[in-house]
Amino acid sequence: MNHQPFETWLLExxxxxxxxxxxxxxxxxTCAYCAALLETGKALSSVKMISPALGFTARFQARLAAQKVxxxxxxxWGAVLFVAGGLAILxxxxxxxxxxxxxxxxxxxxxxxxxxIYLITTLQAMAQAGSVLWHVVPGFVSPFAxxxxxxxxxxxxxxxxxxxxxxxxxxxxx
Amino acid sequence: xNDELAWVLQAQQGSDEAFTRLVEEHQTHxxxxxxxxxxxxxxxxxxAQESFLRAYQNLHRYDRNRPFATWLLSIAAHYCIDRLRxxxxxxxxxxxxxxxxxxxxxxxxxxxxxxxxxxxxxxxxRLHILLKGLDETxxxxxxxxxxxxFSEIEIAESLRLTVSAVKSRLHRSRRALAGMWQExxxxxxxxxxxxxxxxx
Numbered sequence: 001m002n003h004q005p006f007e008t009w010l011l012e013x014x015x016x017x018x019x020x021x022x023x024x025x026x027x028x029x030t031c032a033y034c035a036a037l038l039e040t041g042k043a044l045s046s047v048k049m050i051s052p053a054l055g056f057t058a059r060f061q062a063r064l065a066a067q068k069v070x071x072x073x074x075x076x077w078g079a080v081l082f083v084a085g086g087l088a089i090l091x092x093x094x095x096x097x098x099x100x101x102x103x104x105x106x107x108x109x110x111x112x113x114x115x116x117i118y119l120i121t122t123l124q125a126m127a128q129a130g131s132v133l134w135h136v137v138p139g140f141v142s143p144f145a146x147x148x149x150x151x152x153x154x155x156x157x158x159x160x161x162x163x164x165x166x167x168x169x170x171x172x173x174x
Numbered sequence: 175x176n177d178e179l180a181w182v183l184q185a186q187q188g189s190d191e192a193f194t195r196l197v198e199e200h201q202t203h204x205x206x207x208x209x210x211x212x213x214x215x216x217x218x219x220x221x222a223q224e225s226f227l228r229a230y231q232n233l234h235r236y237d238r239n240r241p242f243a244t245w246l247l248s249i250a251a252h253y254c255i256d257r258l259r260x261x262x263x264x265x266x267x268x269x270x271x272x273x274x275x276x277x278x279x280x281x282x283x284x285x286x287x288x289x290x291x292x293x294x295x296x297x298x299x300r301l302h303i304l305l306k307g308l309d310e311t312x313x314x315x316x317x318x319x320x321x322x323x324f325s326e327i328e329i330a331e332s333l334r335l336t337v338s339a340v341k342s343r344l345h346r347s348r349r350a351l352a353g354m355w356q357e358x359x360x361x362x363x364x365x366x367x368x369x370x371x372x373x374x
Binding site for chain 1: 227
């Protein structure tokens, strides 16, 4: 009998019958490799668990507490850096305008009022146009098309809500 | 609902006390895996602590349909594999590290004979050294198979491998271990051992 079946029996820890066991014993006397395979298998099957030094849980609690403090500190400094960076960018972008506003406030205030009036009149015009469309369009669109449109709108709203929920939810166990 | 699942649920809701109970319950398993993977007690202690910390931070990802121990050991195994890879990159030799140290082995009451115990301890030490010669993923597969009685499916899930890859890695590791064992064992001793303790 060749070497292969013995190696397979040993590698897969197969149950073998008495005849096969006898064959294996005689093979082991001549094959040092299979003998080593058997010995390592036996050593692996009788391995013991090793425990950590006493006080492992207490050391973990201390490490967890230190980690929480480090996380809080990192979040605090992250927030400080974010706000300071935002303010710096804002100052860099708005600085020239602020200087110009401080130089001639009256010009700026009149420009601001003008812009506000433009915005309000634009919104009023858009509202009027919308109202006209609201009364006219339903006559042109079939009920089926309305159903499709409303379903699509509902689907998109659901997708949007789920996405927002996934982004903002706070994972538990932290 | 068993105690462990109750602790997991409480820990997921933010109870540090419940997580501490889980640490107490699983510390030996996690530490032992890390010790067998990394080969020295200080690194194993650090890796076991880090594994529990990662489990704590990722508790919301735990799938309750999976055994908690399997999930935890999978975190520990991945951490140790990463650590061994980093160690390899930094050219740090395993051989230069200390062995044993502050750890102790759980006594086996079934084997009171000191000579038998001594031979067994010697074999375990040899095996521990030989394990260092295996590739890190192979080493994790062998440890899970023989120390934790994981099935090939559980090992595959834990190490993110296919079942056939696990099988092939286990066979390759067993062959490699046998090869290294054979190189180290004096021929006479190997022959004596065969005659003393027949197979199966």
